[in-house]
Amino acid sequence: MTIVERTESFERRGRVAQAVERLRPIFGDRLSLNETVLAQHGQTTTWLPHEAPDVVVFAETTADVVAVVEVCRDLRLPVVPYGVGTSLEGQVNAPFGGITIDFSRMNRILTVHAEDLDCVVEPGVTRTQLNAYLRDQGLFFPIDPGADASLGGMVGTRASGTNAVRYGTMRENVIALTAVMADGSVVRTQSRARKSSSGYDLTRLLVGSEGTLGIVTEITLRLHGLPEAIISGVCPFGAIGDACNAVIATIQSGLPVARIEFIDELGLRAVNRRSHLDLPETPTLFLEFHGTEASVAEQAARFGEIAAEFGGGPFRSESRPEDRNRLWHARHEFYWASRDLRPGSESFVTDACVPISRLAECVTETMRDLEESDLVATVVGHVGDGNFHTQLLVDMSDAAEVERAKTFVGRLAHRAIAMDGTCTGEHGVGQGKMKYLIEEHGPGLAVMAALKRALDPLNILNPGKILPDIAAA
Amino acid sequence: MTIVERTESFERRGRVAQAVERLRPIFGDRLSLNETVLAQHGQTTTWLPHEAPDVVVFAETTADVVAVVEVCRDLRLPVVPYGVGTSLEGQVNAPFGGITIDFSRMNRILTVHAEDLDCVVEPGVTRTQLNAYLRDQGLFFPIDPGADASLGGMVGTRASGTNAVRYGTMRENVIALTAVMADGSVVRTQSRARKSSSGYDLTRLLVGSEGTLGIVTEITLRLHGLPEAIISGVCPFGAIGDACNAVIATIQSGLPVARIEFIDELGLRAVNRRSHLDLPETPTLFLEFHGTEASVAEQAARFGEIAAEFGGGPFRSESRPEDRNRLWHARHEFYWASRDLRPGSESFVTDACVPISRLAECVTETMRDLEESDLVATVVGHVGDGNFHTQLLVDMSDAAEVERAKTFVGRLAHRAIAMDGTCTGEHGVGQGKMKYLIEEHGPGLAVMAALKRALDPLNILNPGKILPDIAAA
Numbered sequence: 001m002t003i004v005e006r007t008e009s010f011e012r013r014g015r016v017a018q019a020v021e022r023l024r025p026i027f028g029d030r031l032s033l034n035e036t037v038l039a040q041h042g043q044t045t046t047w048l049p050h051e052a053p054d055v056v057v058f059a060e061t062t063a064d065v066v067a068v069v070e071v072c073r074d075l076r077l078p079v080v081p082y083g084v085g086t087s088l089e090g091q092v093n094a095p096f097g098g099i100t101i102d103f104s105r106m107n108r109i110l111t112v113h114a115e116d117l118d119c120v121v122e123p124g125v126t127r128t129q130l131n132a133y134l135r136d137q138g139l140f141f142p143i144d145p146g147a148d149a150s151l152g153g154m155v156g157t158r159a160s161g162t163n164a165v166r167y168g169t170m171r172e173n174v175i176a177l178t179a180v181m182a183d184g185s186v187v188r189t190q191s192r193a194r195k196s197s198s199g200y201d202l203t204r205l206l207v208g209s210e211g212t213l214g215i216v217t218e219i220t221l222r223l224h225g226l227p228e229a230i231i232s233g234v235c236p237f238g239a240i241g242d243a244c245n246a247v248i249a250t251i252q253s254g255l256p257v258a259r260i261e262f263i264d265e266l267g268l269r270a271v272n273r274r275s276h277l278d279l280p281e282t283p284t285l286f287l288e289f290h291g292t293e294a295s296v297a298e299q300a301a302r303f304g305e306i307a308a309e310f311g312g313g314p315f316r317s318e319s320r321p322e323d324r325n326r327l328w329h330a331r332h333e334f335y336w337a338s339r340d341l342r343p344g345s346e347s348f349v350t351d352a353c354v355p356i357s358r359l360a361e362c363v364t365e366t367m368r369d370l371e372e373s374d375l376v377a378t379v380v381g382h383v384g385d386g387n388f389h390t391q392l393l394v395d396m397s398d399a400a401e402v403e404r405a406k407t408f409v410g411r412l413a414h415r416a417i418a419m420d421g422t423c424t425g426e427h428g429v430g431q432g433k434m435k436y437l438i439e440e441h442g443p444g445l446a447v448m449a450a451l452k453r454a455l456d457p458l459n460i461l462n463p464g465k466i467l468p469d470i471a472a473a
Numbered sequence: 474m475t476i477v478e479r480t481e482s483f484e485r486r487g488r489v490a491q492a493v494e495r496l497r498p499i500f501g502d503r504l505s506l507n508e509t510v511l512a513q514h515g516q517t518t519t520w521l522p523h524e525a526p527d528v529v530v531f532a533e534t535t536a537d538v539v540a541v542v543e544v545c546r547d548l549r550l551p552v553v554p555y556g557v558g559t560s561l562e563g564q565v566n567a568p569f570g571g572i573t574i575d576f577s578r579m580n581r582i583l584t585v586h587a588e589d590l591d592c593v594v595e596p597g598v599t600r601t602q603l604n605a606y607l608r609d610q611g612l613f614f615p616i617d618p619g620a621d622a623s624l625g626g627m628v629g630t631r632a633s634g635t636n637a638v639r640y641g642t643m644r645e646n647v648i649a650l651t652a653v654m655a656d657g658s659v660v661r662t663q664s665r666a667r668k669s670s671s672g673y674d675l676t677r678l679l680v681g682s683e684g685t686l687g688i689v690t691e692i693t694l695r696l697h698g699l700p701e702a703i704i705s706g707v708c709p710f711g712a713i714g715d716a717c718n719a720v721i722a723t724i725q726s727g728l729p730v731a732r733i734e735f736i737d738e739l740g741l742r743a744v745n746r747r748s749h750l751d752l753p754e755t756p757t758l759f760l761e762f763h764g765t766e767a768s769v770a771e772q773a774a775r776f777g778e779i780a781a782e783f784g785g786g787p788f789r790s791e792s793r794p795e796d797r798n799r800l801w802h803a804r805h806e807f808y809w810a811s812r813d814l815r816p817g818s819e820s821f822v823t824d825a826c827v828p829i830s831r832l833a834e835c836v837t838e839t840m841r842d843l844e845e846s847d848l849v850a851t852v853v854g855h856v857g858d859g860n861f862h863t864q865l866l867v868d869m870s871d872a873a874e875v876e877r878a879k880t881f882v883g884r885l886a887h888r889a890i891a892m893d894g895t896c897t898g899e900h901g902v903g904q905g906k907m908k909y910l911i912e913e914h915g916p917g918l919a920v921m922a923a924l925k926r927a928l929d930p931l932n933i934l935n936p937g938k939i940l941p942d943i944a945a946a
Contacts, residue, residue: 115830158670193826194858196895197631204677225727254698353666357588385667422669443658454927
């Protein structure tokens with residue numbers, strides 16, 4: 001630590017002490033300075049260093065969040081929102097210390113408007129909690145990132161998952177937000193109307209902003225009726241290109257496929273082993289169709305025909321819930337299945353998204369790159385959206401391998417951007433992807449920085465995320 | 474005109490002369506000072522006074538737009554983008570003069586990526602021009618506001634129309650934008666990837682901003698495959714409430730209805746007269762289903778059952794293209810049909826949008842209000858979204874009637890906002906709806922103003938629209 005850093009750290013400790021003094025009467029034992037608690041909240045699922053905050057508070061109301069933001073505004077301290085800590089790019093790290101707001105106690109489902117197909121929830125509610133609550137009413141919320149993330153975190157990263165090809169991402173499924181802004185004001189971004197042309201789209205501005213523009217305290221979500229009938233299935237292909245072309249043809253034909261997921265050969269082997277399945281170990285699509293009995297049968301038959309045109313198949317479909325669940329459970333276990341392939345390794349997942357016409361090329365080049373880089377990784381993709389993930393299995397004791405893995409991630413980002421795609425389709429920027437934004441956005445990055453300065457001039461809201469060039473509070 | 478106003482006007486004329494001097498070499502005879510041309514570009518479809526710009530230029534490239542914005546930035550002159558002039562709230566008025574950029578010559582369809590279901594167009598392309606171009610490729614662009622608006626204008630107002638219930642609005646169907654910002658920089662808001670978590674959503678920030686944050690010069694749009702089969706139909710109901718409840722049940726059942734439009738009794742009479750139809754003159758739904766042959770037949774049958782549950786029907790469906798077209802042509806002639814009801818009157822359309830559970834109540838109260846206010850108006854609605862329009866037929870020579878109509882529009886806005894809806898579902902704010910935004914957005918309006926100041930500190934981009942409290946350049 002340099003003298004300047006030590007001085008700054010000492011100076012910050014004084015401000016932190018003042019903040020604790022002001023917040024203790026409000027939070028009592030919901031304010032923690034316990035080293036273990038602090039360390040837990042600075043833990044990331046990435047290879048980025050863990051960076052703990054100075055203080056953790058457990059919020060229970062919007063007023064609690066206002067109190068924290070006002071204190072941090074007055075004392076120039078960072079505020080970091082924390083859901084369940086499953087983000088993949090260091091979004092919950094506290095590189096400049098400050099106060100982390102843990103939302104695990106703000107996990108109430110406030111209202112379900114069944115007639116309007118929407119609900120209002122607090123940000124600590126997780127997606128499985130919400131769906132368990134909704135099931136009796138014949139409703140569901142479709143966005144399903146791999147982890148059982150909090151809905152606040154999913155707003156932050158503009159999350160999606162396997163159903164996005166039909167139901168959209170958080171971008172399309174958040175109707176309105178209540179957020180505490182950097183000046184302490186509480187804003188509701190819009191009404192519950194399905195459509196609005198009434199001014200700037202503050203909802204979409206906050207979705208994907210990772211807590212850097214406002215701290216979300218209530219979320220109005222769009223819901224969907226549980227489909228009357230569901231068919232799931234798997235379809236093997238001879239090569240990645242064939243699988244991708246079948247996906248393109250499926251989407252283009254207007255088939256309203258609910259899920260269309262790609263898993264590569266190595267990934268299939270991992271899934272077979274972990275979930276005791278005997279699927280052919282070849283590039284494979286996992287699919288699901290939602291609709292009426294007649295409609296899902298027709299969709300499945302049509303997909304089978306399209307797959308055959310591209311040399312794929314047979315398309316094995318399952319309509320019994322237990323068979324379908326076994327299949328999707330295997331898909332959702334993909335992360336753990338992949339880890340099992342190389343015991344003792346650490347696992348890092350990176351994502352990219354390209355126009356679907358470039359998907360086969362992007363995945364093929366990426367797999368060649370992995371081989372040439374002597375790296376072990378599985379590939380899985382929400383291919384209906386052109387989005388895929390690479391799960392690297394890295395021996396962290398081998399510095400050269402870690403370095404190769406890091407440069408591989410950089411090449412993947414550049415490759416996706418060069419194909420008119422993005423360095424992140426659904427994981428967000430956090431700390432990990434900041435360095436690619438200037439390449440991806442050019443002058444757009446200056447616009448983003450101007451928005452950040454306008455809404456958070458002191459840079460207290462989750463500093464050090466998304467925007468590379470803005471110094472912390 | 475006060476002395477201050479005259480001095481300002483005189484001073485502005487000097488700046489305008491300088492702007493003309495700088496722009497003439499670039500635009501030649503594409504720069505117009507002709508009074509008729511100026512007057513045409515300040516004409517509105519509303520009862521707001523017409524306000525002409527000082528200069529009109531006909532842009533042909535993004536570089537042209539940059540040149541205008543740079544000159545206006547240097548000389549502190551307003552820039553107003555103009556498509557085809559069909560906006561309904563005074564969006565193209567030039568209340569502080571300045572330069573209007575006419576986009577009618579930027580009407581090229583630049584690229585169609587059929588495999589990716591997207592295309593890139595210039596802002597002067599109209600929706601019917603695009604669809605005529607796409608038809609051979611089996612693709613279409615679904616957003617259809619009443620007028621044959623330009624796509625640039627549709628981006629500006631976050632337009633929607635009859636298909637939004639299934640295909641979304643401009644919010645969901647714009648993938649990326651190229652825009653000239655107030656400082657003259659050219660920004661592409663995002664890549665062509667379907668999904669992205671890469672920073673702030675600049676696309677959605679510009680969609681609906683009515684040219685106040687940036688001037689759009691290229692639009693990447695999401696396309697859809699033409700449905701294999703289509704069934705359209707009409708279904709009469711005994712009362713508005715029954716029709717609305719049938720809509721709610723239809724949406725909730727997950728029926729993927731493509732269009733579900735409401736027309737009131739008086740509107741039906743107008744439609745019958747103009748289009749020589751003999752539909753029962755009662756609250757009626759116009760519907761359309763898209764899918765495979767089997768699926769549309771099933772959807773139509775299911776809707777018929779739902780309608781019957783609410784006392785509606787019989788549901789008369791048509792699958793022959795000429796019959797379907799006759800029906801939708803009648804629907805799209807609604808504006809002219811309504812005008813015919815009261816020859817000599819002027820017609821003003823206002824829209825509002827509420828959660829669908831409040832729709833019957835909102836429409837019923839609005840119709841009672843019309844009656845009590847002694848006003849003549851038809852009601853039509855994109856009811857699947859909770860959005861409806863009131864088309865007032867006003868005798869402009871009767872000052873008292875005009876006043877009653879204006880206060881009625883205000884009450885409608887307040888009513889919608891009080892029901893957790895919005896004062897505009899798809900027409901935008903422009904000048905006409907500015908006065909309702911503080912009631913609708915509260916502290917959110919200050920956030921919008923901060924965004925405007927950050928991106929357009931000199932307030933040169935379409936000043937006097939959306940935000941009430943910002944003075945012109």
